[in-house]
Amino acid sequence: MNGLGKVSEWNDERGFGFVQPQAGGPRLFFHIRDYRQQGRRPEVGEWVRYAAGTGRDGKPAASQVRRVVPPSASAQASRAQQAPRGWNGGWPGWAMLLAYAIALGCTVQSGRLPDWAALGVLVMSAVTWIAYALDKRAAGRQAQRTPEASLHLMELLGGWPGALIAQRSLRHKNRKRSYQLAFWWIVALHCAALACWIWKTASP
Structure with a gap:
């Protein structure tokens, strides 16, 4: 199931973090290998889309995590890229x-x-x-x-x-x-x- 959320925690040294779903509910664990944005690292506070599931330990996890720009910030992000x-x-x-x-x-x-x-x-x-x-x-x-x-x-x-x-x-x-x-x-x-x-x- 695809979802939208924010990166609420990220440990760059260990290469994992958590996504807080926008719709609420428990945080989802994800690993750097699940992050699909080539050329950059996850950042706390960024919006992402993900496929929700469970990890090997049976706890909520996210895969295919991709950074997205929320609609309310798309115009501002576009201006920032242009200038x-x-x-x-x-x-x-x-x-x-x-x-x-x-x-x-x-x-x-x-x-x-x-x-x-x-x-x-x-x-x-x-x-x-x-x-x-x-x-x-x-x-x-x-x-x-x-x-x-x-x-x-x-x-x-x-x-x-x-x-x-x-x-x-x-x-x-x-x-x-x-x-x-x-x-x-x-x-x-x-x-x-x-x-x-x-x-x-x-x-x-």
Whole structure:
């Protein structure tokens, strides 16, 4: 029997949780293998549809659990998808990326930075984008993930433009506040360093 309910409890380490049916009644146990939303993990409070039944222990259980958006929230969810929030999802992030690229290009062209500086940014950006893509793929397959510290190190070594593009195009690492805070500190550091270098090498 198909039902609609909310995830009332989820233990990510042990890979199981419970669904509270909308119509009332006892909670239904479900395992991560019963969750059919590839590429993400269950979250407490999300709406799901499921097939109700019983587990091996004879207690109520749910299978074929799928995340759904309740009708009352469908319009809001659609707007959220069309207009992602945050600097990396809107024009300020793109404007900063464009300004950085122009400033870096002009500085290299004027001879105040060597050519390898721009080449290094391009190479590291490509490497970082690939690292993001592989990490998202690993998340979908529940395989070993790339540590966040490693991703931040790539950004710090000059790959932050590639990280910004990956966050927007792949929709990966663009919602976690702690990660975004560290990411934008790295961006600010790079922009400040470039601005200081331009000011220091400016002709009197």
